[in-house]
Amino acid sequence: MSTVTIPDALRETIQQYHQEHLLDNWDQLDDDSRIKFLKTLSEIDYAELARLIDVTLSDSTSSSALSIEDRISPLRQVVRLPRTDAEKKNRQLARQRGQNLLDNSKVGAILVAGGQGSRLGFPHPKGMYPIGPVTDRSLFQIFFEQLLSLSNRHNASIAYFIMTSDATHDETEKFLQEHNWFGYPPEDIYLFRQGKMPAVDDKNGKILLAKPGEIAMSPDGHGGMLQALKKSGLIDQMQTRGIEYLFYHQVDNPSVRICDPVMLGYHVQHDSEMSTKVVSKRTPEEKVGIVAELDEVQQIIEYSDLDKELAELRDKAGRLVYWAGNIAVHIFNRTLFEKLTQQGKTLPIHIAHKKVDHINENMESVSPEQPNAYKFEQFIFDAIPQAENPLVIEVDRASEFNPVKNATGEDSPETSRAALNKQANSWLQQAGYKTHPEATVEISPLIALSAEDLCDFDLQINQNDQEILIIPESEEDQ
Ligand code: UTP
Numbered sequence: 400m401s402t403v404t405i406p407d408a409l410r411e412t413i414q415q416y417h418q419e420h421l422l423d424n425w426d427q428l429d430d431d432s433r434i435k436f437l438k439t440l441s442e443i444d445y446a447e448l449a450r451l452i453d454v455t456l457s458d459s460t461s462s463s464a465l466s467i468e469d470r471i472s473p474l475r476q477v478v479r480l481p482r483t484d485a486e487k488k489n490r491q492l493a494r495q496r497g498q499n500l501l502d503n504s505k506v507g508a509i510l511v512a513g514g515q516g517s518r519l520g521f522p523h524p525k526g527m528y529p530i531g532p533v534t535d536r537s538l539f540q541i542f543f544e545q546l547l548s549l550s551n552r553h554n555a556s557i558a559y560f561i562m563t564s565d566a567t568h569d570e571t572e573k574f575l576q577e578h579n580w581f582g583y584p585p586e587d588i589y590l591f592r593q594g595k596m597p598a599v600d601d602k603n604g605k606i607l608l609a610k611p612g613e614i615a616m617s618p619d620g621h622g623g624m625l626q627a628l629k630k631s632g633l634i635d636q637m638q639t640r641g642i643e644y645l646f647y648h649q650v651d652n653p654s655v656r657i658c659d660p661v662m663l664g665y666h667v668q669h670d671s672e673m674s675t676k677v678v679s680k681r682t683p684e685e686k687v688g689i690v691a692e693l694d695e696v697q698q699i700i701e702y703s704d705l706d707k708e709l710a711e712l713r714d715k716a717g718r719l720v721y722w723a724g725n726i727a728v729h730i731f732n733r734t735l736f737e738k739l740t741q742q743g744k745t746l747p748i749h750i751a752h753k754k755v756d757h758i759n760e761n762m763e764s765v766s767p768e769q770p771n772a773y774k775f776e777q778f779i780f781d782a783i784p785q786a787e788n789p790l791v792i793e794v795d796r797a798s799e800f801n802p803v804k805n806a807t808g809e810d811s812p813e814t815s816r817a818a819l820n821k822q823a824n825s826w827l828q829q830a831g832y833k834t835h836p837e838a839t840v841e842i843s844p845l846i847a848l849s850a851e852d853l854c855d856f857d858l859q860i861n862q863n864d865q866e867i868l869i870i871p872e873s874e875e876d877q
Contacts, residue, residue, distance in 0.1 A: 401429075401430055401433065402430070403430050403433040403434055403437070405422065405425065405437065405440075406437075406441075409437070409440060409441055410422070412445050413440065413445070415445070416445040416446070416448070416449050417604075417605075418445065418605065418606050420605055420760070421440065421606060421608065421614070423760075424611035424612065424762070427611060428611060428612045432611075432612040433612070435612070435613075436612040436613070439613075439614055439616075440614075443597060443606075443614075448596075448597065448599070448606075448775075449604075451748055451750070451775055452599055452604035452773075453604075454750075455599075455604075455750050455773050456604055467693065467700065467704060467705070467706070467709065468706070468708075468709060470693045470694050471691055471692065471693055471700070471709065471721070472691065472692045472693075472695065473691060473692070473720055473721070474690060474691060474692060474697065474723060474791050475692065475697075476669060476671070476697065476788060476789060476790045476791060477723070477790070477791040477792070477793065478665050478669075478790065478791070478792045478793065479793045480793050480794070480795065489668075490661060492664065492668075493660075493661050493662075493663075493664025493665045493668055494660045494661045494664055495660075495664065496660075496663070496664035496667055496668065497658075497659070497660025497661060497662065497663030497664035497667075498553070498660045498664075500643075500644060500660075500663050500664075500667070501549065501553040501555055501557070501658060501660060501663070502553050502554070502555055503555070504555040504556055504557070504640070504641060504642070505641065505642060505643045505644060506557060506642065506643075506644050506645075506646060506658050506663060507557060507558040507559070507560060507637060507640070507642040507644075507645050507646070508546060508557060508558070508559050508560070508645070508646045508647075508648070508657055508658055509559075509560045509561075509562070509624070509645050509646065509647045509648070510526075510542060510559065510560070510561045510562065510648055510649070510650060511562045511593075511621045511624055511647070511648075511649055511650065511779070512524060512525065512526050512561055512562060512563055512567055512571060512650040513562050513563050513564030513566065513567055513592075513593045513618045513621070513623070514564075514566075514567075514618065514621070514650070515564075515566050515567075515617070515618065516651075518804055518805050518806065519651075519803060519804065519805065519806055519812075520806045523570055523574075524563070524566075524567035524570050524571045524574070524650075525538065525567075525650045525651055525803065526538045526539040526542075526567075526571060526574075526650045527539060527570070527571075527574050528803060528812065530653050530803060530812060530815060530816055530819065531816075531819070531841045532816050532817075532819050532820040532823070532839050532840065532841045533839055533840070533841035533866050533867070533868045534841060534868065534870075536841065536843070537574075538650060538651070538653055538803070539571075539574065539575065539578075539581070539650075540578070540581050541653045541844060542559075542648075542655075542657060543559075543580065543581035543582070543583050544581060544843055544844040544845045545656075545657045545844040545848065546559055546583060546657055546658070547581070547582055547583055547844075547845060548844050548845050548848055549657070549658055549848070550587075556584070556587050556640075557587065557658060558587050558588075558589065558636075558637070558640055558642060559583065559587060559588050559589070560589045560591065560628070560633060560637075560645075561588065561589065561590050561591070562591055562592070562593050562621075562623075562624050562627060562628075563590055563591070563592050563593070564592060564593045564595065564618035565592070565595060565616065565618070566617075566618060568590070568592050571590070572590060575588075575590075589631075589633055589636070591627055591628065591631040591633055592627065592631075593618050593619060593623040593624060593627040594618075594619045594623045594626060594627055594630075595616040595617060595618055595619055596616065596617060596619045596774065596775040596776070597614050597615065597616055598615045598616070598617055598753070598755040598757075598772040598773065598774050599772060599773050600771070600772060601752060601770065601771055601772055601773055607755055607757035607772055608757060608758050609756065609757060609758070610758055610764075611758070611762065615755050615756070615757050615772070617755075617774050617776075618776075619775065619776060619777060620749065620775075620776025620777040620778055621649070621727075621777075621778060621779045622746045622776070622777025622778045622779045622780075622781060622782075623776075623777055624779055625736060625739050625740050625746065625777075625779075625782070626740065626745075628736060628740070629736075629740040634733070634736050634737060634740065637733050637736075638733065642733055643732065643733055643734075644663060644666065644667075644730055644731070644732060644733070645730065645731045645732075645733060645736070646658045646659070646662075646663070646728075646729075646730055647727075647728065647729040647730070647731060647779065648727070648728050649727050649728075649802075651802040651803045651804055652726070652727075652728075652799075652800060652801065652802045652803075653801065653803070653815060653819055654798060654799050654800060654801045654815075654818060654819065654822070655728060655799065655800075656799060656848070659728075662674060662676065662728075662730055662792055663730060665790065665792055666730045666790060669788055669790045670787075670788050671730075671732075671786070671787070671788040671789060671790035672731070672732045672734070672735045672786035672787045672788060672789065673729060673730070673731050673732070673735055673782060673783055673786035673789050673790075674729060674730045674789070674790040674791070674792060675690055675725060675728070675729050675780070675783065675789070675790070675791050675792070676726050676728040676729075676791075676792050676793075676794050676799065677689075677690055677723035677724055677725055677726060677791050677792070677793055677794070678724050678726055678793070678794060678795070678796035678799070678800055679719075679722050679723075679724065679793065679796070680719060680721075680722050680723075680724045681796075683707075683710040683711040683719060684710065685702070685724065686702045687702060687724035687725060688700060688701045688702060688724070688725045688780070689702070689705060689721050689722070689723050689724055689725065690723045690725055690783070690791050691721050691723065696784045697783055697784065697789040697791070698780075698781075698783050698784045699725050699778075699780040699781075699783060700721075705721065709721060723791055723793070725780060726794070726796075726799070726800045727779075727780070728799075729779070729780075731782070731786075735782065735785075735786055738785070739782055739785060745777075746777040746778065746779075746781040746782065747777070747781050748775050748776070748777060749775070749776050749777070749778060750773050750774075750775060751773065751774045751775075751776060752770040752772075752773060753770050753772055753773075753774050754766075754767045754768070754769065754770050754771060754772070755767070755771060755772035755774070757771075757772070797818065797821075797822070798822055801814065801815040801818035801819065802815065803815045819841070820839055820840055820841070823840035823841060823842045823867075823869075824838065824840045825850070826842065826847060826849070826850040826853055827840060827853065827858075827860065827867070829850035829853075830850055830851075830853035830854050831854075832853075832858060832860045833860075833862050834860060834862060834864070834867060835862055835863055835864060835865055837865060838864060838865055838866065838867050839865065839866050839867070840866075840867045840868075840869070841867070841868050841869070841870075842869040842870075843869065843870040843871060843874065845870070845871045845874075846869050846870065846871060847869070853869075856869075
């Protein structure tokens with residue numbers, strides 16, 4: 400006889416919210432599975448889930464009485480790419496200001512790496528993806544080397560907060576440990592796990608089981624970062640360390656400039672609580688969220704919500720009015736995290752219609768061909784409307800945004816690697832080196848974070864080399 404039973408209060412709650420099918424297989428579970436299952440069952444917020452299911456199934460998506468067309472207007476707080484001498488000078492000033500913040504250890508970095516990366520189809524956490532044009536340098540290695548290089552230059556510690564999920568945590572930790580955290584001081588690294596949400600059947604709102612005693616859960620979106628940071632005590636830790644600004648980036652962009660001093664400088668110059676980097680959209684149809692204003696409040700509008708006419712709207716000079724494509728690079732004031740995680744505060748929940756493997760009422764495994772379930776996620780960019788003086792900063796796409804999203808085609812490993820190669824080649828040319836026109840080049844961030852950095856070295860480059868690898872001596876021995 401098992402001694403593990405379902406507490407009455409929990410059973411009643413589950414019944415109250417019509418999810419009693421979850422307990423159908425209780426009798427067949429062994430004690431260990433029961434203990435684990437009970438833990439999951441008791442962590443679900445059934446009332447909130449019921450509310451979401453209600454909204455989803457009744458399709459009463461919150462539509463304002465006014466259409467987007469009546470509410471949208473162009474950005475007011477925006478720093479475009481510098482063109483005039485005054486703008487270039489201001490950029491220099493911003494850089495100095497940002498460097499000062501780094502010198503004084505006022506800056507931390509956050510990486511969100513909890514996504515399932517389903518479009519890429521890589522069977523490991525995306526950060527482990529080998530993206531170096533010459534070597535198998537992983538996305539994680541590129542990020543850690545950038546941070547190591549920065550912390551050495553500024554003789555400062557830069558805490559790195561890495562969000563994982565149940566889907567990515569164990570493998571990420573093992574990979575980073577095996578690589579000795581790429582030389583980064585372990586006391587400056589904080590791994591924390593994001594929350595999860597159950598997937599529900601799209602017809603009746605029943606929570607899906609992955610197998611008996613296990614709910615089909617998925618990560619709660621990159622916006623889950625706020626509650627996950629709070630729950631793990633890391634917002635307090637940031638304060639204890641004296642961190643005032645947090646640079647946020649995603650795992651899929653090897654061209655990201657982590658803790659970019661220029662961005663930090665603009666952020667403080669504008670007294671902003673949250674800044675966002677954007678690139679000019681390639682075409683009106685490009686599938687990227689744009690930053691604009693709705694009801695005079697800055698926010699991100701998903702491409703699916705921007706109708707063709709608005710997407711194609713041009714100003715007198717022929718430029719797109721809604722041009723600012725979000726590349727998911729932000730700076731947050733730490734105090735904004737404190738504000739957004741206060742009791743009763745929460746980011747809105749987005750509903751996604753997806754394919755979710757599960758077991759049916761006969762306990763048979765089902766791998767659906769069509770979307771069969773709703774998943775619930777929060778998006779970090781929903782913090783923008785809640786921030787004071789949100790700022791948008793335009794950057795050059797080719798040098799700062801080359802994400803690995805899809806297995807092939809646009810935004811794939813092939814395009815991303817080609818962009819890294821092109822940039823490394825161009826840095827060498829700018830530093831006065833001649834290379835073979837077909838050369839494949841990889842430069843470790845430990846050697847250079849920009850073309851100027853290469854000028855500090857006397858590199859032996861043979862013009863006939865088809866492969867050029869510029870890495871620290873310590874790595875050459877490995
Ligand atoms: P994406 O929106 O590209 O999602 O995540 P994804 O799960 O990685 O990939 P697909 O859509 O399944 O192909 C953008 C960033 O947000 C992180 C990802 O790891 C990536 O850095 N993310 C996403 C999380 O950390 N948690 C989540 O729940 C979702």
